[in-house]
Amino acid sequence: MKKKKIFKTIAIIAIAGLLIGGGTALYLFNMPHRDVQSAQADFTLTSSQIVNEYLTDKDAANAKYLAADGDSKILEIAGVVSKISDDFDGNKVILLKSEGDKSGVSATFTAETNKNLDGVNVGQSITVKGVIRSGASYDEDLEMYENVILEKSDIVNK
């Protein structure tokens, strides 16, 4: 009688363990990408502020903004539109750069958010939200300043 009870308990624990383990594995395998736009922004800055932070101390800025698993900080950046272009996927790319700054913030939009840029023109002040992919720095091989790169972007207000 007692033996049967012990056996039953072990069986229940084993099945529960299998279910939890299998469920976790399935969840991890099919884990969705983070939804950048519905997540809270980690920092709110102007394009000049983040460019200056990077040009002053690139390593400190990388430590602050980049995450080891690639889900880096979500930023809201306010700035002046200095260029509008398309990337190879047909997504809109907005460069926010103040006059006199050595580099700016390049924000790539998505298939869902491209249309929100309709009517936005060069010279306009806007705020975009996106995930940071890399920072600004002077590259001596390119012989130019690289921009801060945001992706998965959307416009916050016009």
Next chain:
Amino acid sequence: MKKKILLSVVALALISISTFAQGTKLVSTKTHIKFFSTTPAENIEANNTATVSTINKENGEVVFSVPMQGFEFQKALMQKHFNSDKFLDSKQFPKAKLKGKITNITAIDFSKDGTYQADVEGELTLKGVTKQIKEKGTVTVKGNTVEVQSKFNITLADYGINFTDGKPSSNIAKTVEVTVNAEYQAE
């Protein structure tokens, strides 16, 4: 008077330098870099459209600066693995770089529409490890735009990227195919 002459000489020099630089360098921010790995277990693909590249039309110097966190995978977990310190360690090494020279640059006529073969020799730096590379590509000139395409293989172990056990060791190819596509405008 002397000062004036000196100033105008300096101004002239600056103008000629800037026009010279303008004429020789092509810049691209419209780029596509793809990693493709194939094993019996599965095919894995990652795409990056945030790379910056330059080509110097005079001496053939070509540079690609690749933000590693810009690689997008279909599966979120793969992307996390790719960025982690076990694989590319993109927080420590946010950018990969290709710095090379088109050795037959004189064979490419940037003022004439056409498709030209380009031989590129140089260095590829991935995860802080620099290796010599020698690859081929094509340069297509069409009006004011120049397009570059190339496809080559890299062996991950050369750059200290090793997976010895678990799923990654069976599902990720030891050698991955890299496809590069970039569209340049004169600076």
